[in-house]
Amino acid sequence: MDFPKLKGKALLSPMAGVTDVAFRALAKRYGAALTYTEFVNSIAITRENEKTLEMLQTDPSERPVAVQLFGSSIKEVVEAAKMIEDRFDIIDVNCGCPAWKVIKxxxxxxxxxxxxxxxxxISKLSSAVNSPVTLKIRSGIDERSINAVEIAKKAEDAGAAAIAIHGRTQKQGYTGKSDWNIIKKVKESVNIPVIGNGDVFSPEDFKERLELSRVDYIMVARGAMGNPFIFQQIDDFLKKGEYEKRSGMDLFREYALLAEKYKISYSQLKNHAMNFTRGIKDAAKLRLKLSQCRTTEEIIKVMS
Ligand SMILES: Cc1cc2nc3c(=O)[nH]c(=O)nc-3n(C[C@H](O)[C@H](O)[C@H](O)COP(=O)(O)O)c2cc1C
Incomplete structure (x- = not known):
């Protein structure tokens, strides 16, 4: 199955604890061309774990929408994918998480x-489901074993519909820089759409990385945390060379309304509130106040 043609170049990258349904709906409102769930444990899906099933909620505005699965056993990932494929347009396999509890x-x-x-x-998964199967990788395990190009070619031959690549190694975690030259090499070596990722924090970064690598799409993660409006800023900058700014407080209130609709947990709301204070004057004071909040109402009051 082919990757769908998307309406824009900027996608919301999956982020555990951040890209809940309310946040994704907001990113979509501001032009994210594709949204992904945070990574979801395949075994927990097959066991119908209640918390995990909650992670699979989607907003009607989010079409197309991708689910990201992780797991080490092909059998379990295939079983999980089959259970939920009707609710998603793309099944993405996480091949990039560097966290110990996952890689062990x-x-x-x-x-x-x-x-x-x-x-x-990829081959077993794409023959088992009717949706396009994609994967998200890193550049390699460490600087001595950069194998993103080899993996991209093999994944394409095996039936992947697209490949996303974060230009850091497993060993780097989040240190150093995302290597966009590797991303460019991946783009030059396959015919399926390539999604570049890493260190895009502004519309200017986006344009520069797009021109350098010529990838089909770019995923934004940390740059969208606390600023889902970045997708509109990117669109405007690519079209008109300029963009507006919006206050994190206003954006947070929009998030809070969606969070209420989707019954997002109190702790998640509080984490988001912290993120939305970024770039605001007196952010440190606000964060201190937020850390003392005990209820949703108190958080909303601090952020008003
Ligand atoms: C809080 C957080 C959670 C993340 N969770 C996931 C995840 O569930 N799945 C995934 O593929 N990547 C995850 N990532 C990695 C991002 O999707 C992205 O690849 C990485 O942050 C580099 O992009 P950036 O420089 O735009 O942040 C996460 C990153 C952060 C900061």
Missing amino acids: TGAGSELLKKPEGIADF
Whole structure:
């Protein structure tokens, strides 16, 4: 199955604890061309874990929408994908998470150690479901084993509909810089759409990385935390060379309304409130006040 043609170039990258349904709906409102759920544990889906099923909620505005699955066993990921494929337009496999609790099970970026294994994963998954299957990788395990190009080619041959690449290694975690030259090489070596990722914090960064790498799309993660309006800023900057700014407080109130609709947890709301204070005058004072809040109402009051 082919990757859908998207209406814009900027996508919301999956983020655990951040890209809940309310946040994704807001990013969509401001022009994210594609939204992804945070990574979801395949085994927990097959066991119908209640908290995990909550992560699979989507907003009607989010079409197309991607679900990101992780797991080390192909059988479990296939089983999970089949259970939920009707609700999503794209099934994405996480091959990039560097967190110990994930890689110790052989999932996430640990899969990068075996390109043949990734190909097998993609091939079995894409023949089991009717949706396009994509993957999100890192550049390699460490600087001595950069294998993103090899993986991209093998994944394409195995039936991947698109590939997203974050230009850091597993070992780097979030240190150093995302290597956009590797991303460019991946783009030059496959015919499926390539989604570049890493260190895009502004519309200017976006345009520069797009021109350098010539990728089809770019995913934004941390740059959208606390500023889902970045998608509109990017669109405006690409079209008109300028863009407006919006206050994080206003954006947070929009988020809070959606969070109420989707019954987002209090702790998640509080984390988001912290993120939305970024760039605001007196942010440190606001954060201190937020840290003392005990209820949703108190958070909303501080952010008004
Ligand atoms: C809080 C947080 C949670 C993340 N969770 C996920 C995840 O669930 N799945 C995934 O593929 N990447 C995850 N990532 C990685 C991002 O999607 C992205 O690849 C990375 O942050 C680099 O992009 P950026 O420089 O735009 O932030 C996460 C990143 C952050 C900061």
